[in-house]
Amino acid sequence: RKEVEQDPGPFNVPEGATVAFNCTYSNSASQSFFWYRQDCRKEPKLLMSVYSSGNEDGRFTAQLNRASQYISLLIRDSKLSDSATYLCVVNVNDYKLSFGAGTTVTVRA
Amino acid sequence: GAVVSQHPSWVICKSGTSVKIECRSLDFQATTMFWYRQFPKQSLMLMATSNEGSKATYEQGVEKDKFLINHASLTLSTLTVTSAHPEDSSFYICSESGRASRNEQFFGPGTRLTVL
Numbered sequence: 001r002k003e004v005e006q007d008p009g010p011f012n013v014p015e016g017a018t019v020a021f022n023c024t025y026s027n028s029a030s031q032s033f034f035w036y037r038q039d040c041r042k043e044p045k046l047l048m049s050v051y052s053s054g055n056e057d058g059r060f061t062a063q064l065n066r067a068s069q070y071i072s073l074l075i076r077d078s079k080l081s082d083s084a085t086y087l088c089v090v091n092v093n094d095y096k097l098s099f100g101a102g103t104t105v106t107v108r109a
Numbered sequence: 110g111a112v113v114s115q116h117p118s119w120v121i122c123k124s125g126t127s128v129k130i131e132c133r134s135l136d137f138q139a140t141t142m143f144w145y146r147q148f149p150k151q152s153l154m155l156m157a158t159s160n161e162g163s164k165a166t167y168e169q170g171v172e173k174d175k176f177l178i179n180h181a182s183l184t185l186s187t188l189t190v191t192s193a194h195p196e197d198s199s200f201y202i203c204s205e206s207g208r209a210s211r212n213e214q215f216f217g218p219g220t221r222l223t224v225l
Contacts, residue, residue: 004152008150034213041200041219041221042218042219043202043216043217043218043219044153044202044216045216046213046215049213087152087153095141095143095158095206095207095214096143096155096158097143097155097214099152099153099154100152101150101151101152102152
């Protein structure tokens with residue numbers, strides 16, 4: 001079983017729509033959780049950390065469910081510039097990160 | 110601005126040649142850096158952890174004699190793909206951690222390697 005699993009999508013949504021997706025992780029000892037954004041042929045960039053209580057950053061809301069071992073990301077009022085691949089990233093110990101394969105989101109005009 | 114640089118950004122080479130990729134941490138002394146590889150439509154896979162002043166730690170299945178890592182200074186780690194073959198064609202990305210909290214990693218812009 002992969003350490004981090006994501007629905008690859010693609011999620012094709014119109015501008016202004018809300019889109020949400022999850023990822024699951026296998027290691028219950030995981031300590032830190034992140035969503036990274038990766039544009040085509042570019043490096044990943046941190047979108048937001050995910051906290052146990054859930055957190056919001058502008059139009060982006062992240063939730064963590066430790067009991068069920070999943071993380072979610074919700075994007076409100078989608079913009080064309082939100083089109084990207086969103087990587088679910090989990091840290092178990094030290095500084096090693098495990099990456100999901102990514103969920104592709106395409107926002108159309 | 111960018112905190113990690115990589116050079117070159119892309120390289121095309123013939124099969125059998127060796128390619129060196131540099132990863133530099135800007136304005137930060139990174140004792141630990143990471144090397145990842147990403148094939149199309151796949152996740153980043155950690156290849157090795159580069160430790161300044163000591164040997165790198167390789168992940169299972171990664172040949173240390175093929176992927177030579179040198180971390181001779183706190184701001185520079187290099188990855189050399191020796192005797193590259195077409196199956197080594199991939200996107201190689203380095204990262205550093207420790208600059209921020211909660212184990213956040215900062216990634217270099219990546220190096221796209223194509224082996225003919």
